[in-house]
Amino acid sequence: MTKVVIVGGGVVGLAVADELTRRGGLEVELLEKGPRPGIEASSAAAGILSPQGEADQPGPFLDLLLAGYQLFPEAVVRLQALTGIDMRYRAGGMLGVALSEEDEAQMERQAAWQERAGLRLERVAGSQVKSLEPAIDGPVRSAIWWPQTAQLDNTRLVEAYTRAVALQGAALRTGVPVSRFLVEGNRVVGVETPQGRIDADWVVNCAGPWAGFDRSLPFSIPTLPVKGQILQFRTDSPLVERVVKSPRAYLVQRSPQQLIVGTTVEDVGYDKEITGPGRRSILEGVGEMTSRLIGMRPETAWAGLRPGTPDRRPILGPSPLERLLLAAGHFRNGILLAPLTGRLIADWITTGGCPWDLSPFSVKRFSESKEVFHHGATQ
Ligand SMILES: Cc1cc2nc3c(=O)[nH]c(=O)nc-3n(C[C@H](O)[C@H](O)[C@H](O)COP(=O)(O)OP(=O)(O)OC[C@H]3O[C@@H](n4cnc5c(N)ncnc54)[C@H](O)[C@@H]3O)c2cc1C
Numbered sequence: 001m002t003k004v005v006i007v008g009g010g011v012v013g014l015a016v017a018d019e020l021t022r023r024g025g026l027e028v029e030l031l032e033k034g035p036r037p038g039i040e041a042s043s044a045a046a047g048i049l050s051p052q053g054e055a056d057q058p059g060p061f062l063d064l065l066l067a068g069y070q071l072f073p074e075a076v077v078r079l080q081a082l083t084g085i086d087m088r089y090r091a092g093g094m095l096g097v098a099l100s101e102e103d104e105a106q107m108e109r110q111a112a113w114q115e116r117a118g119l120r121l122e123r124v125a126g127s128q129v130k131s132l133e134p135a136i137d138g139p140v141r142s143a144i145w146w147p148q149t150a151q152l153d154n155t156r157l158v159e160a161y162t163r164a165v166a167l168q169g170a171a172l173r174t175g176v177p178v179s180r181f182l183v184e185g186n187r188v189v190g191v192e193t194p195q196g197r198i199d200a201d202w203v204v205n206c207a208g209p210w211a212g213f214d215r216s217l218p219f220s221i222p223t224l225p226v227k228g229q230i231l232q233f234r235t236d237s238p239l240v241e242r243v244v245k246s247p248r249a250y251l252v253q254r255s256p257q258q259l260i261v262g263t264t265v266e267d268v269g270y271d272k273e274i275t276g277p278g279r280r281s282i283l284e285g286v287g288e289m290t291s292r293l294i295g296m297r298p299e300t301a302w303a304g305l306r307p308g309t310p311d312r313r314p315i316l317g318p319s320p321l322e323r324l325l326l327a328a329g330h331f332r333n334g335i336l337l338a339p340l341t342g343r344l345i346a347d348w349i350t351t352g353g354c355p356w357d358l359s360p361f362s363v364k365r366f367s368e369s370k371e372v373f374h375h376g377a378t379q
Contacts, residue, residue, distance in 0.1 A: 004349060005191055005200040006030040007178045009037035011154065012327050012334055013206035014161035015342030018079075021168035023350055028170040029200075031193065033177035038158030040208055041334065044304020046230060046252050046262050047157075048243050049336045050094055050149040056110075058117045060360040061313050065333060067356075068340040069148065075339035076152070082167060085160040087152045088255060092242040094149035095124070095133060097140045099288050103247050104141050111144050121146050135239045138289045151243055153254055154335045161338075178207075180214045181324060188324040202349050204325045209270070209307040211315070211328035219320045222366050223329045225305035227266040229278040231298040233259045239292055249285025261286045261293070264303075272303040306331050310366060316344060317358035325349070326363055 004020055006013045009032030017030045034040070049072055051065035076089045098104040114121055124143040129136050132145075166172055181203060182190040190199040205211050209225040238253045245251070252260045264278045279301065286293060309315060309329035314337065319326050325348055327341050347354035 001027045002201045003027040004202045005198055006204045006206055008206035008208055010040055010208050011042035011158055011338045012341055014165055015338035016204055016345045017165045017170045018161055019342035019346035021170045030170055030172050031176040031178055032174045035174055037162045041304040041306055042158050043155045044302055045154045045335050046260055047152045047154040052114055052119055052146050052148055054333055068337040071339045079160040079164055083160045083163040085156055087156040087160055089152040091150040094146045094243040096144045097246050098142050099246055107144055120148055133240055133244055135290045135292050137291055149243055151252055180216055187322040202323050204327055204345055206327045209305050221363055222310055224308050225270050226308040227268055227303055227305055228263040229274055229303040230260055230262040231282055231301045233296055234299040235259045246289055249282055274301045274303055314361055315363045316361040319363055
């Protein structure tokens with residue numbers, strides 16, 4: 001039987017394992033270095049599924065985000081039926097609010113190219129925002145409504161994937177750090193771990209910001225960690241109905257009692273400390289939008305490491321080595337893109353290709369151009 005080893009048990013590795021085991025006829029082993037799957041960025045995320053909020057121009061990346069979004073409802077229904085886990089998926093849309101002239105100009109540029117591309121959005125007058133979201137009592141000049149945005153509790157998504165993968169027969173091994181890929185000629189034939197060698201017909205690197213861990217490979221995988229901090233408040237009843245964001249912060253009502261506010265975008269290495277300046281910048285950002293959190297203390301706070309790449313696009317598909325596939329660098333969109341990534345990688349393994357042109361996401365692009373790493377807005 002064809003054996004596939006997946007390195008990394010974040011949401012991306014889990015989604016790949018899910019799709020492969022669903023198709024059947026394969027032996028799938030997922031190796032996670034941590035004590036549980038999904039405890040890194042995949043649990044730290046805010047759970048916003050917003051293709052239009054994340055792209056900055058039409059093109060292959062926008063197409064990928066839109067396809068990922070379209071696939072989500074089906075994945076949620078299937079996972080929920082299989083595992084009984086309610087992931088609190090809600091397609092409630094997103095309200096982007098402009099609080100300054102600069103915000104307005106930035107949002108107008110985004111709205112203009114999206115309208116030209118035929119994407120759905122609505123302009124909302126500042127005076128109307130309070131009737132949509134009564135808690136947003138800051139000086140909103142204007143807003144944009146993106147109906148094509150959903151949210152879910154990504155910690156529950158990780159739980160659902162973990163359960164589904166086990167039910168479908170994958171071997172999920174935690175506490176197993178892969179130290180290197182085993183290469184014979186131009187082909188990857190397995191991985192090395194402190195517990196021994198594991199042979200495989202295919203290996204998929206889903207190691208998030210650590211994806212470049214094997215420096216002995218003949219090419220580099222330039223992923224790097226981009227820290228994001230989040231605060232969670234306890235609310236008696238929901239503060240917001242839909243995702244609300246400004247260019248500096250966002251509010252997501254995860255459950256009637258859990259309000260998540262974020263975030264920071266920090267280039268500080270593999271550090272997940274909650275900091276005073278991080279907390280202050282988030283509180284200032286949400287404080288511009290609502291006065292309701294003034295005087296309230298966050299119930300909890302956490303930080304996670306987004307898997308960044310020099311051009312903020314994922315690295316997907318074949319690598320320069322045969323039988324080594326890459327699914328890393330999902331940056332701010334790994335939750336949104338997980339089900340689609342699982343499908344594309346499984347297509348590649350089971351059919352030798354996939355219906356998408358993955359060349360814009362090939363790791364080869366980094367050896368062909370000299371991109372400068374730059375971060376974008378929040379998420
Ligand atoms: C604050 C914050 C907010 C975010 N909000 C959103 C959002 O609203 N919507 C959205 O779509 N995305 C969001 N993201 C991004 C999203 O969380 C990530 O893109 C996604 O989780 C990446 O998943 P992953 O599986 O690639 O990486 P990870 O979750 O980092 O998982 C990689 C796994 O690989 C394991 N690993 C690494 N090296 C090895 C090795 N050598 N051997 C074995 N295992 C290894 C790690 O332990 C880890 O568990 C957010 C991220 C953060 C931090």
